[in-house]
Amino acid sequence: MQRWIDRIVRELRTVLPGEAVARTSRATSLVERNREIGPVPFVWSFLFGTTQPDGSVTKVQDFYKTFTEHNAAYSSIQQWITPELKTLLTEIIAHLSVELGGTEHSLGGRFDRFRDVFIADATDCTLSAESFEDFPGYGDDHAGARLHVIESLTSRAPFFTSITDVRTGELSQLEIGDWMANSLLLDDLGYHDYGKIAQIDEQGGWFVNRLKVDSNAPITDELRRWRGNAISLEGRNLQDVLPDLHRSEIDVTASFDTLSSESDLLPREFRLVGLRHDEATDGDDAPDADHDYHLYVTNLPRKWFKPREIAALYSNRWSVETLVQEAKSVFGLDEISVRRTDAIECFMLASMVMVLLSRYLLRQIRAGLGSACCGSVEEETETQPMSFSKRLQWYGTDVLETLAQQFGYSWDPGLAIIEGAIDRNMNRHALTERVAHGTVDPDLTNASELATIRPG
Structure with missing residues (x-):
């Protein structure tokens, strides 16, 4: 060995x-x-x-x-x-991330069109309750810290972003910049924000984001036409049609309200993809809603990726999840x-x-x-x-x-x-001996004066 x-x-x-x-x-x-x-x-x-x-x-x-x-x-x-x-x-983390990137080949295949694929995630670490003031947790008797990371799928390496208390949302720690140009970001519901995806689009980046099950975006166009007496989706709100749909997939454009730099709501159109939960590949449980679809919002065009391919892309989030699990179960990140x-x-x-x-x-x-x-x-x-x-x-x-x-x-x-075997409490044991066998003045009122007791 x-x-x-x-x-x-x-x-x-x-x-x-x-x-x-x-x-x-x-x-x-x-x-x-x-x-x-x-x-x-x-x-x-x-x-x-x-x-x-x-x-x-x-x-x-x-x-x-x-x-x-x-x-x-x-x-x-x-x-x-x-x-x-x-x-x-x-x-050191930044250096090692670069080193890992230098030893990995490009992703290839469907990923060739992207400079890199990034996956944002956060994981919680349980702390001593005495750390509550700096790291408040989920309850008044719980303290916890949250590690925010972004993984590069090219290098399989995490880039450290920040450490916060567990009450700080993931979204607040995700800063979109020019690093997103020509790259794909895979986000879960913790990062769900239409303003963020609009920023990614403006930076020339790409995204696939899980959509909340109760999203009710107005549908503006259908990207796939169905034969026969299919329900028309154009011009209707998403929640109005989902309970009645039985098709295997949904592929439409929808309008989403995004905040402008002046905090005004501006409608932006993005692609909305739905896949029945028994056909989705992201490994999540069936959605807790009155419909049977996993929903995604993306700006990837249909000619590049069909709905099932969108779900397959999103399933690559398992990479960062296994990385986080490795840190928690092997290297002590679960509890400190x-x-x-x-x-x-x-x-x-x-x-x-x-x-x-x-x-x-x-x-x-x-x-x-x-x-x-x-x-x-x-x-x-x-x-x-x-x-x-x-x-x-x-x-x-x-x-x-x-x-x-x-x-x-x-x-x-x-x-x-x-x-390590030396007893650090020798004075405490000596004090016990003096109390047990020495003379104690009944007039002593200061506990610290007990240390002056001498054997009688």
Whole structure:
């Protein structure tokens, strides 16, 4: 196994060179002067220490001690978990996203006409109730943070956008700009807003968005003509005709009210597609409405994509959903126990860094399987990202050990074992002994004075 660990570590040092980590640490002001704690072993200890099943600041401290043989105090580790560390982790995410994009081929096929395909999503992380003030949750006794990301389907890499409380809607964090030019955006109902899709259209971009089941847009034209005594949809509102329809698909243009820059409502026409839920491919449950259709709004022309192809395009949202699930189930994004805002945000970003590193490693190993193994590793079509991430986490200490050795450290867990076993409450036990066997002045009124009791 060691040759594969060695290869993994070589790839890690290639994509995140120690010199670059140290330089970026100084550029982000995480390191302002020479300090006892080194940025390179700290970053690696933080990434692996926070994303273990028992991820915590104490775990980071233990990994750092083992990595460097330096008896770093818990408070010293805490002092590094700052807004500057958040900036550094954000820079690392951006760098890894670019690296992943550079190793991936174009999507090809139907996607050839797009520069890229983006998928916006958000996921919630449960926090300690004591974090409620900064991260209010769904109820008065719940705290939660929300990570907002946009995934590039070309690189299969997420781009970090923001971290908010769970009460902040996804839509408010999606800023449409020139990055959408000639690209396709796949959005779910959390991003449903006619103004946003109008902005995408104005930027020269494309979109497929789920439409609310109760949308009642007026239909202006039918893009497919049905034979026989078919119900005419033109000139009618959507909800007036849906309950009576039995056709397999709907393909029309409809008018939607969008906000202008002066906050006036302006009607815009977009394509409206409906597919009966038993024929849709996006994997969602049947709509909770008095009709049987999954509804989509898009500006993709019919000559490019028929209704079933629109539904198939939208089904590619599974990609970001599996990525988020990977971060939550493998790298600790589901629940975080730290309480400080800086620590919460840094822990969440660390999980995304680990997902990106795992995707990068898997891609590099797949690329070299032909020359690096003799059938002992799964083929590309069988090696799944989630399975690889789980094993990377399971053998995280082996990876860290090899990293430490390649950086010139010895990797000795003895210090962390002995230091971690020291009782931090010795004074409390001594106080118990003094109370049990000493002389207590009945006139003492200040509880802190109990600490001065001496054995009688």
